[in-house]
Structures are given as structure tokens and as C-alpha cells.
Amino acid sequence: MSRQPTGTDKGTSKGAGPRTAVVVRWVVLGVAAAAALVPLLAMLDFSTRTPTGGRSGGAWSSLTTDPDLSAAILVSLQLALLTAVVVVALLLPTMLLVALRLPWARQPLELVCLLPLAVPAVVVVVGVAPVYAWVVYLLGGSPLNLVFVYAVLSLPYAHRALAAGLGGLDLRTLVEAARSLGARWPDVVLKVVLPNLTGAVASTVVLVVAVVLGEFTVASLLGYDTLPVAINLVGKRDAELSVAASLASLLLAFVLLLGLSLLPVGRRRRAAPAAAVLSPTPAAPPGTGAPS
């Protein structure tokens, strides 16, 4: 019995192209995922292997019990948080000021912010070491002193993230509208600019945290025990623990990144029901001439 062609058949015969595209897409995704995950899985494998060929969670449980490592984790987290706050608090008002009042300073500011990318970390250390002698003399030897140099090292990434966010806003009009409605400058920053830069600020924080958690050279040469420095030291006496700490810091950075990137979604979710409820467009009240 001959089978009549159906819509499904037509779709199938024409669907060879799209199906190939889907296959290619999954293959590319698989290769990329393998490239990212295989080293991580290898790290997990190594950190849980015992010399006799068995499995053990000893290295992972030592993460919290090893006093050097746990102290370093705490220091790095504090540094990450503090540096993110300092960078946003310094850079955002500066960039607002430049955008609204000093447009001629936009390029010089960008240049200054990008400079740390062009200067090798070793050179930075040579430059800041005499300054840090004074910092230690005045503030004591806390590793949190690194926040100053980390803020500088984070500037290129923070500047790009904030510049992208500011570029998406009609900043001048929004600020002037807010001012005319009675907003003081702190109100403008906190109630108008910041809520519209949630994504950019979150990106900035993520990048700053990533820079701080991964920075080794400056901390090591200045003699502070941050997480990367501690991992390096631990690696000399306990390779499994060192790899477990590396993987844990990667996972920590990933979780932070994921959490921060979800922040602006709250606002989008808030907008979505309104769109759903009000669509299709309700008729405008008589006489309003509301356009479509």
C-alpha cells in the first residue's frame, strides 16, 4: 500500500540541513565541554587518588583543616570582596563624572585604566615595593594591604565592563530627568544609575574577583600568603592537596560568577509578567490617541 506524503514527511525530507546543523552544534559543544572539563576531571581524579591506587577524600577534607590553606582562602576571599568594593566605589563615580562633566577626559581615563595590562606584574612589583614599605609602616603587615595594588591591576577589566554598561544608557538624559525631579547627586547614583548598571557592576565584580583569586606574582614577590601563593607552597609538600585547592578555587570562582550573573535576572523577571499580562496591547482609553 502506497503511503501518502504528509506534512511530517515533507518536514523530514527538508529537515536534513537543520538536522546536520544540530549535530554539528552538539559536536562543537561536546568538544568545547571536553576541553574545559577533562582537565578538571583529571584534577579531581588526581586529588582523590591514593599512592596505593585507591580513592580517598583526604586531600579535600584537608582543605579546611590545613591551617595555612584555610587562612589563605579567607585572606583571598576578603581581598576579592574588598577590592571589588574599592574598584566599583572609585571607578563608577569617576566614570560618571567624566561622562557627564568632563567628556574630554574619557580617553585619558581609558588609557590610564588600561596601563596595568601593558606593564608586567614583575615591573609592577618593582614599582610598588617602595610604596608598600610605607604602607606596611603606616598600616601594618596585613595581607589586606594588597587591595591597593589589586585595585590597580583590576582597572582594565573593571573599566571595560563599566564602560559597556554606561554606553548602553542615555546617561545625560536620565540624570537630568532625575535632577529635575528632585534627585540629589547621591540619589542619582544610587537610585538611577546603579539600578540600571546592575549587569555591568556584576560583571565588574566577577572580573575583579577572578583577578584577585588568580593573582600570584605580586602577592608572592611582596611576601603575602594569598590562596595562589599558599597553593604553590602546599604543592611542594602535598601535591594532592595542592590540586584539590586549585580545583576548589576554580569551583568557587565559578559559583561566584554564576551567582553574580544571575543578579540582573530579578529585574527581567519582574518585567516579564507585565508583558505577558498586557499583551496583546489593550485598547487605549477614548481620546488618548494612544499609538500602537
Add this chain to the structure above:
Amino acid sequence: MSTATRQSTTGAAGLGTPGGVEVRLEGLRRSFGEVAALNGLDLTIGPGELVALLGPSGCGKTTALRVLAGLERADAGTVVVGGRDLARVPAHRRGMGMVFQAYSLLPHLDALDNVAFGLRLRGVSAAERRRRAGEALELVGLSAQAHRFAPQMSGGQQQRVALARALAVEPSVLLLDEPFSALDAKVREQLREEVRRIQREVGTTTLLVTHDQEEALSVADRVGVVRAGRLEQVAAPQELYRRPATPFVAEFVGQVNRVACEVGAGGAEVLGRRLPLLPGSTTTSGPGTALLRPEDIEVAPEAGGSSGGAPGGAGARGTVVQLVFLGAATRAVVQLDGGGEPLVVHLAARTGEHTAPGARVVVRAAQVPVLVR
């Protein structure tokens, strides 16, 4: 103003300053480098009045509005609102409402919260500001869109919300900075009629800045024409159009024909008539150029293709070179036999239907005062 007082005394939807306040701009000067945006601008706006500042791009009209709003500082001059000198008062304390040319809704807030934003800054309780914001949205006909965000609204709706937001704070003065220019023609016309209705209802003193003369003439109580940072003339729309104070005003507002004439003894011989001179005429004797509106030129067919034909016998002869049908009237371009700039005239619909390019006509000035330069 307390809530109780406000409810009992304010106008439509409880918005605006009842009766409005007087605004005086005196001798305003503002330069940007070498360019003088304001060059001694003086303007008084009566309580509850809507004045439009009209002028070409770069004439200083927006700068004047921004100085009044406190967003720009004047190099010299005073701004007095309700008898109070605002020279040292920052923008956020001036108590004015402003609608911008660009859509200025805060993207992270819905329409209702946008309208309530100014009230929130003033510490009004949540319930009260929701009520007042709701009233303001109702005034502009957007109650149904209260929970929409800016990207979910059209340009016209966004400008209505911006207007509601400006009115919700009961401003002493409402400032409109080319608020319709980003909208398409139909929405623009609807919205400006609506703004006029609301402004009359609320009674807030209003300054509108625009480069669109139709907009200025149709909504304003008075129109000020700005040129090079100074006011050329401030007058009611009809007076501005019929009795321009300077040749610039005559040529900028509406359309004019430039007709060679002979001036003397307080009058000018123009197209077969002797017309009285308007006070702003810059030529008072000898040859000059009369500025005549298209509707101030009478047109008649040339009788039998020969001399005569114009009402009263005198006039200038010419040929119709172009006709543009406008519906209620027809615009005709007439080239006079003696040469010179072609005249643009308006023909009544019936006359236009019976006229064709190439037709011989006699044109003559209507008996109106004329400006001569």
C-alpha cells in the same frame, strides 16, 4: 503643601500649582567657548501661561530652558520664579517638571514607579505616591499601562508617562524641551493637543521649546521667536503671524513672498496697492522689499488675455508656472512678467480647479499692513 490642602486646592487630578507662578528671565547670557548661546535674553511668562520659544537650531532656545531648569548656569542675568531669585538654587531644588526630547523614562522602573519617582524623592508615603501617580497616569490616559516598562511602550506612550511624571510632583513650572520631535506626525499632533488640554486643566506655567512653528503656533498662548540668543518678538500666535516685528520673524514664521516695492510717506506701493507699513519695517523710503504672505495676494484671471482683469484694475501680470493641490486650497507659483522671484499664492479650491499651469493671471496685494526691508 500638606495632603489635605493639596486635595482641596489643586486642579485636575490634584496636579500642578494652582494658577501657576510668574517666570522672569532677565538679561540671560551664556557662552560656550566663542559661541554666545544666550545674548541678553529677556522673557516674562505670566502665571498659568504657556509660552513657546521658537527658533532655528542653535539659536539658544534650549539653553534658555536649561538655564531656567538649573541644568545650565547662566554667565549673567537672573531667573526669577514666583518672585524668588533662583540664581543659587540647584536643579533638584527648583521644583520644576521637565519633559525631554529623548525618551527619559528610568528603564528599571515601570510606568507607575516612574511617575512616582519624584514623589519618592520627596518622602511621600508609599500609599500616597501610588495614589497620586495613578491620578497622573489617568490624566494622560495611561492607567492601563501602569505596569509596563519603557521598552514595552511606544514613543508617544513614553512621552505621556514622562509628562505624567513631570506633573505628579506639582511643579511650579512645566518645561517641555521639544517633547514631540521624536514622534511621527500623527502622534505628534495628538500629543500636543493633549498637552494643551492638560496644561489648561492643571494651570501650570509652561515653557515649550520647539523648532516646529506649527507646534508653537497651535499650542502656545504666546510665542517667542529667538534669534542668536535674543528674543526678536514675543506675541500671541495670530499677532506674530499677522504683525511680525522684524523681517526675521516674518520670514521665519510662515511663508512670505519678497516683492520689490517703493516706500514713502508711511506706506509702500506693492503689487498695485498702497499698503501701510508695519512698525518693524527697516526701509522707510525709497526702493524696498515687501514681505507678503501668500494669502495676502489676490489672484484673478487676466481678462481676455490682455490688460486689466485684477480687482480694481491695477496689479501685476504673470503666468502660473506650478500648481500644487492641497485639498481645501491650491498653492500656485506665479512668475511675474517683469521677472524677479516667483510668487507663491493660495487659490481657493474652486479657482484652483479651473486654473492650469501656463494660465495668465493678474496679482494684487490685499489691503493689509506690510513689513518692508
